[in-house]
Amino acid sequence: MDYSIKLKAAMAKIKDILKEYDVAAFVLLHDQSNFSEYINYLNPSYSCLEIVANGSFRFKANSSELGKEKSHEMQAATYNMVTHFSDVLGMNALNYFELKTVLQKKLGGEDGDSTHTTNTQQNN
Numbered sequence: 001m002d003y004s005i006k007l008k009a010a011m012a013k014i015k016d017i018l019k020e021y022d023v024a025a026f027v028l029l030h031d032q033s034n035f036s037e038y039i040n041y042l043n044p045s046y047s048c049l050e051i052v053a054n055g056s057f058r059f060k061a062n063s064s065e066l067g068k069e070k071s072h073e074m075q076a077a078t079y080n081m082v083t084h085f086s087d088v089l090g091m092n093a094l095n096y097f098e099l100k101t102v103l104q105k106k107l108g109g110e111d112g113d114s115t116h117t118t119n120t121q122q123n124n
Contacts, residue, residue, distance in 0.1 A: 004035035011037050018044070024081050026089060042085075046077040 007029050018025050018041050028038045042049045048061035048071075061078070063071035103109055 004031050004033060004037065007031055007035055007037035011039055015039060015041065022046070024085075026085060042081070046074055047081060048074045048078040049082070 010029055011027070014025075014027055014029075018039075022044045024044050024047060025039070025041045027041070028036060030036045040051055042051060042057075048059055050058050050060060052058050059078075061071050061075050066074065100109075
């Protein structure tokens with residue numbers, strides 16, 4: 001099995017919480033068997049973004065369907081969401097890259113095969 005059943009179950013619960021509270025999130029989980037699972041959840045009701053099958057972003061803010069005011073509100077909320085994600089994830093990514101370099105030198109860590117999956121992948 002090329003995924004963690006525990007992480008799949010935990011991520012399903014997290015996804016339900018994101019939907020219940022109508023919030024966006026980037027969540028990365030890791031377990032002791034060296035698997036990780038992530039979700040890039042960018043489609044709460046106030047967002048104009050969705051992630052398509054190839055991992056790219058699709059912007060969907062049709063003012064003819066939503067009305068001009070609602071479309072403008074969603075566009076502003078989406079921009080704000082992406083700004084927060086890019087600022088915080090970028091800053092944390094840089095910190096983790098630095099930490100990885102330090103630990104690699106200190107602990108002699110080696111990169112193995114990637115064992116992460118998205119919340120939509122299920123590798124058997």
